[in-house]
Amino acid sequence: MxxxxxxxxxxLLAAAADLARRRLARGTRLGATEAVALVCDEICEMAWDGxxxxxxxxxxxxxxxxxxLLPGVPSLVPVLEVEALFPWGSTLVHVDAPFGASDSFPERAGATVTEPGYIELAAGLPRRTVMLRNTGPRxxxxxxxxxxxQVNPAVVVAGGLAVxxxxxLPAGEALLLRPGESREAPAVIVAFPWGTT
Known part of the structure; x- marks a missing residue:
């Protein structure tokens, strides 16, 4: 295969998660590696189910x-991130305090806190509008x-403006193109074809 x-x-992640499940079933506490594998495996399966x-x-x-958990594990793993495959594609799943609050990182026990105001995504990078067309059957x-x-070959970007x-879009979001659909979309220019950023 x-x-x-x-x-x-x-x-490999599924195998490590199964090890964690066997240890939990016999009443043994988990270390950081097995605990992370188990949570990541559950995240991936929930994502697969949509x-x-x-x-x-x-x-x-x-x-x-x-x-x-063994003592100290929550402070060893204040944040957990896994790229999970959803029905619409891959998304980075970010979980603060996956094992509860830790005395070492009390500020990470709840939601992410930012300063008030507006945060510009891809600040300073030029933008353009692109026309996308799905020529495929799905x-x-x-x-x-x-x-x-590098998108699906069924998607045509008009005017060669894809490079x-x-x-x-904000991280984790995606745009859906139905079969035969054409639509304009905002794009960020992150690299120029000749190598200048």
């Missing part, structure tokens, strides 16, 4: 109770940070 590197990583991202983040924090999702010149661009 030939596996892609992503498939190999997913199977569970909404906010629900996944909320449920991820209850996968492993603090009492099932829906195509284009995620926020995927290079437009060096990605969609101007």
């Amino acid at each position: 030939h596996l892609t590197p992503r498939e190999e990583e997913r199977l 569970v909404p991202l906010p629900d996944i983040v909320a449920r991820a924090r209850s996968v492993v109770p603090a009492a099932a 829906d195509v999702w284009i995620s926020s940070h995927f290079p437009l010149d 060096g661009c990605r969609l101007d």
